[in-house]
Amino acid sequence: MIIDCHGHYTTAPAAHTAWREAQQAAFEEGRRPPPYPRISDDEIRETVEGGQLRLMDARGVDLTVFSPRASAMGHHFGDERVSAKWARACNDLVARVVGLYPDRFAGVCQLPQSPGVPIARSVAELRRCVLELGFVGCVLNPDPSGGHWTSAPLTDPSWFPFYEAVVELDVPAMVHVSAVTNPNFHATGSHYLNADTTAFMQLLQADLFTTFPALRLIIPHGGGAVPFHWGRFRGLADMLGRPPLAESLLRNVFFDTCVYHQPGIDLLFEVIGVDNLLFGSEMIGAVRGVDPTTGHHFDDTRRYVDALALPPGDREKVYALNARRVFPRLTV
Amino acid sequence: MIIDCHGHYTTAPAAHTAWREAQQAAFEEGRRPPPYPRISDDEIRETVEGGQLRLMDARGVDLTVFSPRASAMGHHFGDERVSAKWARACNDLVARVVGLYPDRFAGVCQLPQSPGVPIARSVAELRRCVLELGFVGCVLNPDPSGGHWTSAPLTDPSWFPFYEAVVELDVPAMVHVSAVTNPNFHATGSHYLNADTTAFMQLLQADLFTTFPALRLIIPHGGGAVPFHWGRFRGLADMLGRPPLAESLLRNVFFDTCVYHQPGIDLLFEVIGVDNLLFGSEMIGAVRGVDPTTGHHFDDTRRYVDALALPPGDREKVYALNARRVFPRLTV
Numbered sequence A, B: 001m002i003i004d005c006h007g008h009y010t011t012a013p014a015a016h017t018a019w020r021e022a023q024q025a026a027f028e029e030g031r032r033p034p035p036y037p038r039i040s041d042d043e044i045r046e047t048v049e050g051g052q053l054r055l056m057d058a059r060g061v062d063l064t065v066f067s068p069r070a071s072a073m074g075h076h077f078g079d080e081r082v083s084a085k086w087a088r089a090c091n092d093l094v095a096r097v098v099g100l101y102p103d104r105f106a107g108v109c110q111l112p113q114s115p116g117v118p119i120a121r122s123v124a125e126l127r128r129c130v131l132e133l134g135f136v137g138c139v140l141n142p143d144p145s146g147g148h149w150t151s152a153p154l155t156d157p158s159w160f161p162f163y164e165a166v167v168e169l170d171v172p173a174m175v176h177v178s179a180v181t182n183p184n185f186h187a188t189g190s191h192y193l194n195a196d197t198t199a200f201m202q203l204l205q206a207d208l209f210t211t212f213p214a215l216r217l218i219i220p221h222g223g224g225a226v227p228f229h230w231g232r233f234r235g236l237a238d239m240l241g242r243p244p245l246a247e248s249l250l251r252n253v254f255f256d257t258c259v260y261h262q263p264g265i266d267l268l269f270e271v272i273g274v275d276n277l278l279f280g281s282e283m284i285g286a287v288r289g290v291d292p293t294t295g296h297h298f299d300d301t302r303r304y305v306d307a308l309a310l311p312p313g314d315r316e317k318v319y320a321l322n323a324r325r326v327f328p329r330l331t332v
Helices: A016-028 A041-049 A054-058 A080-100 A118-132 A157-168 A186-203 A232-241 A264-270 A301-304 A314-326 B016-027 B041-049 B054-057 B080-100 B119-132 B157-169 B187-205 B231-237 B262-272 B303-307 B314-326
Strands: A003-009 A063-068 A105-108 A138-139 A173-177 A217-219 A253-256 B003-009 B063-068 B107-109 B136-142 B173-177 B217-219 B251-256
Touching: A003 A054, A003 A080, A003 A314, A016 A080, A041 A054, A041 A080, A054 A063, A063 A080, A063 A138, A105 A118, A118 A157, A138 A264, A157 B173, A173 A186, A173 B054, A186 A232, A186 B187, A186 B231, A232 B262, A264 A301, A264 B231, A264 B262, A301 A314, A314 B187, B003 B054, B003 B080, B003 B314, B016 B080, B041 B054, B041 B080, B054 B063, B063 B080, B063 B136, B080 B107, B080 B119, B107 B119, B119 B136, B119 B157, B157 B187, B173 B187, B187 B217, B187 B231, B262 B303, B303 B314
Parallel strands: A003 A063, A063 A105, A105 A138, A138 A173, A173 A217, A217 A253, B003 B063, B063 B107, B107 B136, B136 B173, B173 B217, B217 B251
Antiparallel strands: none
16 A cells, blocks of 8 residues: 655646636626536546646556645735635545545645734634545645745744644644745745755744644655754754754654655654654655656656655554554544 | 865864854844954964864875855854954954964955855955965855755846855855854755765756856865766756756866765765865864774764775865866965
């Protein structure tokens, strides 16, 4: 059994994406958005059978933990009402994919975050997705401003109502930003990785997990720069008078394996260890091409994990057992 | 011969730091700053002989390429005039260290950058430092706003007057941010690494080095997240229709070895290769403690490089030969 903890519905039907554009145009012109389009089951089937499902089959991945397209969450755009409608539309669409292929996908929801709006107002949609749609987790954007970082750090009490809800619902949150509006940053090339590093350092600096010992956060893209600079972070924890990282963070923080070359995966496993790693590929996502040096897709991360010499049982942890522990609502 | 390409004068005399505080207070109160204090040679000797020189001797480092304290550059503070005076004071102090120990330190200057002020206005101080003080390089802050990223990306023509000057003077620039004013970021824990990743991705996206084939940029802290995610960056280059990284960037971009654990250094050498690596420690800098797992300082990066099995001649490139190529004004 192989569970991919990090897949996005990047191939959503054109009508869905067109509706978002219409919603944005309507907001800018002060009009009401058009009604959400009818999308048939066949249209949905087409978008995943030629895409994610085909690649999952080719790569031997059984189940993908599936969320709306991250770069399209666009929490910075519009206002709370715009985000609420868009999040609901995206989550309902993911629920339909899960409904069509319940043994191949599990749902993870986008939150209706909006800059300056208290996170408590995202809890209703989280509850709806978990309790009514059967979702197993959520994506938390640490920077709904789209690169301006106007929210407080993740360890600030302003985020606590959200942590209370995910702990009560027993679902993890993947900490994942969306699009960026500042031309200094490239969404998937720097903003995503920077946000991963930023979130980890915020968690290192404070005592969030003594307040929420059952909170589980996944930092995607292999933890950004963190495993590569693990010595730096261990040294900073020491300088700041914080406990060792294994104690203060590694009971609650997990990394995925979205690192697209063998040396990166080698380091990730060497430094972080198998108990805190969840198999992930971000497929179909940030990097879609074939690596000329291997002849395989960059994001075919199973090949890198398979190539590791691991003690018996370790691969199973990363491929499925850790995911079941972190996402206990997974039932497949 | 071992050259450390990345050392900061973090132990500057208290009177120097106190003057900066007085300068800042004066600016805020609309007064003229007090005169810069007299600092004796003995005071300077004391700050380096008990600090950088002692550690260089203990670690077998012959020469440090030495710049003012990065986090204290504080380009976001005040205005152009404040930055000009402070940069000059910092650079003059570094020049005095170099003057006292000309075989142990080579100077690298801070620029008088200020948000919104054209970089061309930093060229005079660059020229003064190189031509009058004998400095061998400079530190370029890609975000003088202190974390707001209000400048254009490094590939924008607004930076070109600076590139013209460094090419003419035949000195490299280390791309290094300073303090950050947004509480989401920790200066040395996330802002520095994020800036490294951001700068690399900017360079990947455009054609800067076809315009400036002789421009040499050093991205510190082992390149931020870049080597760990080298497959991602190779894949993004491919998706964006850019040439392979080795062609488009590795003739002009260099990384230092400021990565504070063995697995990180192992990956850096495996992925980037010795021709683009310059030995560096950032000592005395971001991480000052002793790693309890090794019993040695985290930032004693020579130990990690010495532990690598390298073909004959490769270590010499990283320890000295590359530095001489990148900093041709080095004469020691």
